[in-house]
């Protein structure tokens with residue numbers, strides 16, 4: 001392999017149930033190593049720059065990996081999010097790849113004659129065009145087979161049924177959650193112990209961070225994802241809480 005990662009095994013179809021039996025008994029670091037030993041350079045990380053994915057970014061650093069870390073720049077990010085992406089490149093020299101939607105925010109608004117993110121019907125379309133499509137297109141074009149994430153079962157909701165390895169039919173491949181069995185306290189302890197840079201807005205009542213125009217801080221006692229798409233929810237309504245870039249947040253589980 002040109003990037004120094006081990007060559008992938010010949011068979012790239014994995015028995016998910018058997019793999020999970022093994023992966024459940026491994027540490028987070030060992031799970032990342034398994035992904036790279038199995039899929040070589042076609043194992044990549046999708047990072048939102050939130051603290052859970054920052055743990056996995058640091059595991060890539062610990063293992064000296066040059067596997068790609070994908071970041072989708074929607075054009076609506078907080079500047080702190082872009083700062084953290086740059087800080088990871090500066091500090092760890094990782095292979096961060098920024099992906100962009102086909103249209104700029106201005107071109108999208110011109111085409112649809114609306115700020116789609118301000119409408120219940122427009123938000124899924126906006127998230128699909130600005131997050132999911134650039135990610136899926138890149139992964140398919142490059143033949144990447146497994147996408148690592150920072151998702152954890154302890155986040156609850158749609159993530160409560162996560163397994164370490166799951167299929168993602170969108171990419172005819174897999175998604176792997178190295179810290180699937182961690183909780184927030186363990187994430188915080190890891191980041192502190194290893195002095196990993198953390199998204200500054202986590203300390204300002206933003207437990208979950210997406211695009212600036214769709215994210216607000218949460219109040220004490222609120223669901224950690226209550227700040228996402230708050231403007232699209234009426235009083236007491238459920239509203240959207242996931243963007244769909246992670247297959248397992250949708251109908252996958």
Ligand code: SF4
Nearest residue numbers: 117126127130211214
């Ligand atoms: S989070 Fe909001 S601005 Fe960002 S892609 Fe989704 S709808 Fe668009």
